[in-house]
Amino acid sequence: MSYEWLNPPKTWHVDDNTKIITVQTDEKTDFWRKTHYGFIRDNGHFYSKTMTGNFACEVLVRGEYRDLYDQAGIMVRLDEENWLKCGIEFVDSKQYASVVVTRDGFSDWSIIPMKDNLTALWLRVKRSKEALHIEYDDQGDKNYKMMRLTYLPEREKTQVGIMCASPDGNGFKAYFEHLNIEKN
Template identity: 40%
Template structure:
């Protein structure tokens, strides 16, 4: 489903965000990130996040491409209650390659990542919130089926969240991503297997 900006707002608006047909083209500002403390010691909450608000359980989908060049260039999907309770997932550029990355922050951030060796252009994400869990899946334009990346805890008491596309470039400015679609629906399923 093409991105409908009507009910969406930016947390930390980027220097460039333009619709090109049905694609949303976004370019980052300098040294943007979402991170809370762990290992690196810094606290950043200045990444770019196009959000719409949602309560209860849901499934969010987004498809995007990015021009990953510098360490930690990243694009994907975010679910956020506030600065210390959120999840972001997508592609992050590290060790000279694209990695599927998930950061879950419950006071402090954690990070899981695995290298994506397939040759692909677009990445699609599907995140389903069910009660206390976020079920995170991905699929590239070279795959037919969704693959599980992570099942993460997310406090069910935090009913009001924002959800939408996000991108950051902690080491530079000018990282560019294109978001091809975004949707939020009722949960698709509780099935994992």
């Protein structure tokens, strides 16, 4: 199964030796639908592969965050109105573990404060039928903590992978290491 881009960034690279995926986000990119802000954006960067049935996606995320809402992490997408994104989001000059779930065209948002000077965050999303288990590890020991358990309808095919965006900023560099997506 090969990966493909939804809204490919102008600049990205996969290091053949380390397998680190580096993305320079384009400005004014995001995934969001309606709630609170009243707008729809579906122009964030999403690098994914198609999965069927239950799966697990794990990745280590780092970034050079600088502008409000700069974000990088994992996305699970059924279509433009039903998806989940989770990862690090830069809010009020601090990094937060963030989850946005969008169902039937409306997004919600939750955040968890992270320790100061966080350099990287492990993320894991596991699908079990209609449930998505979202977990994070901010210590680097893969001792995951639950961030959220949410519902996303089952579909025959689901897009799973990494996402990043710069809703208010001019772009930033995001780094994804040890990306692993497999049947669960």
